Amino acid sequence: MAYHRSVLDLIGNTPLVEVSELSPNPEARILLKLEGQNPGGSVKDRVALAMVEEAEKEGRLEKGATLIEPSSGNTGIGLAMVARVKGYKLNVVLPASVSPERRQALEVWGASIIESPGPEGSNGAVRLAERLHAENPEWVFLYQYANRANPRAHYEGTGPEIWRDCPEVTHFVAGLGTSGTLVGAGRFLKERNxxxxxxxxxxxxxxxxxxxxxxxxxxxxxxxxxxxxxxxxDRKTIANPRDSIVWTRKLADVGIFAGISTGAAMAGAIRCAESVPSGVIVAISADGGWKYLSTGAWTDEIDVVVERAKRIIYF
Amino acid sequence: MTVEVRLPTVLRPHAGGATTVSAEGTTIGEVIESLVGRYPGMSGQVLTPEGSLHRFVNVYVNDDDVRYLDQLDTKVADGDTVSILPAVAGG
Incomplete structure (x- = not known):
């Protein structure tokens, strides 16, 4: 059968692509796993689907139920897509300081947006979602930060895919948000090697x-x-906004149009490549560049973009 | 060794509003000791009463989190930048 029954069947099995031409070390290869290829546009489609299916299995989601979730964007977008397909309503608590495209994408799938104060970042969104859930106990709070289906999606999906496609992997690099990717895929890979x-x-x-x-x-x-x-x-590093933008741009040089957090992950992969004699580094590209066009990340003067990037949440 | 320490917003009032201050030491533990010696208001914020790093505080030497290096024994060199940041969520 050459077609899929549902768009949700397209989640996962994302491609790995080599970007070693950007590596500072000829003995250290770098491969990116392009999670922007998921139908909702980010790695969070995996988590959204896993959390909803788990809640259905547990009987927590009745027909037409309403979900509430704090998200800086991508989890909300993934959940909005899954909820729309499955007939649930979704309220996303979104910090005011996200790129406008994240908000627009949520609207595509009919999610309601509840704004939390921008200066409080995702922490503020979590606090507000907890309060709203307490006031509306009939809403189902999947709570990605504490939901084990989140890392499990990576333990059963992302990790095994990397191991299947690149068993030579020596280093795994990913952004830290909820920690689901690192904890899930990281554990799977360490169990194998x-x-x-x-x-x-x-x-x-x-x-x-x-x-x-x-x-x-x-x-x-x-x-x-x-x-x-x-x-x-094994290691935790910060990628500052300038490095994140610089590497987001360099990825475009090899044809990859990815989000700013991919630039950050790439900056980490580069630091990793510089610090090892040789290796095969697999880094996660969490999403594509589409949701960041309004930041001018690729086209505006770099200093201007860096200042702007300090005020938006891109993880 | 003298290092530059970048302070998060919540700690700046204890240092007269400064965003960066200098501190001395050969390890992160010594740097923090020198810091709280000069700005006693920070002590309860950065360290626990037992003297370990507060769980919501991340300390970085040149962008590397010291929890994944040698914790408070992580060495610093002259001119290094130490950053103190609160733990925040993403996603």
């Missing part, structure tokens, strides 16, 4: 999240702590 090193890359978001009253307002996703995240990670 304990020598594989797992590197997390994060944006220096805390620098610009001015809404925190004290460090006690900080947030660590429960799945990271509960599923042994600190043991799975």
């Amino acid at each position: 304990p020598k594989i090193q797992v590197w997390a890359v994060e944006p220096p978001a805390g620098e610009n999240v001015d809404g925190l009253r004290s460090l006690d307002d900080g947030y660590i996703p429960p799945i990271f702590t509960e599923l042994g995240g600190p043991e799975i990670l």
Whole structure:
């Protein structure tokens, strides 16, 4: 049969593409897994589908149920697509500081957007979603930061796909948001080959999240702590907005049109390539570039873009 | 060794509003000791009463999180940049 029954069947099985021409080390190959090829446009389609199917299995989702989820964008977009196909309603708590295309994409699939204060970043979105869920207990809160179906989607999908397509992998590099990708795929890869090193890359978001009253307002996703995240990670580095933009642009030189967090992951992969004698580095490209066109990331003067990028959430 | 320490918004009031300050030490532990010695208001924010890093604080030496290096024993060199950031979510 040469066709798929549902768009949801297209989630996963994303391609790996070599970008070693950008590697500073001729003995260190770099491959990107293009999660932007998922039908909702990001790696979060995997998580959205896994969380909804798990909730259906548990009987938590009745016909026509309403979901609520805090998201800086991609999880919300993936959930909006899945919810629309399956007939659920979705409220997404979205920080005001995301790129406008993220908001537009949510509207495509009919999600309702509840704005949380931009300066509080994703932490503020989580807090507001918790409050709204308490006020509306009939809403189903899948809560990606604590939902084990999130890392499981990567343990059963992303990780095995990488192992199938590139068993030579020595280093796995991915962005740190909910930690689902790193904890799930990272664990799977380490179980297959304990020598594989797992590197997390994060944006220096805390620098610009001015809404925190004290460090006690900080947030660590429960799945990271509960599923042994600190043991799975070998290294955690920050990719600053300038490096993220520079590498997003360099990827376009080899034809890859990816989001700004892919530039950040690539900056991490480059640092990794510089620090090893040889290796095969697989990095995750979380989404495509479409949702970031309004940031001028590829076309505007770099200093202007970097300043702008400091004020938007791109993870 | 003298290093530059970049402070998050929530810690700046303890340093008279400065975004970066300099501190001395050969390890991250010594750098933080020098920092809280000068700005005592930071002590309860950065370290636990037992002297380990507060769980919602991430400390980086030149963009590398010290929790995945040698924690408070991570070495610093003259001219390194140390960044203190709150743990935040993404996704």
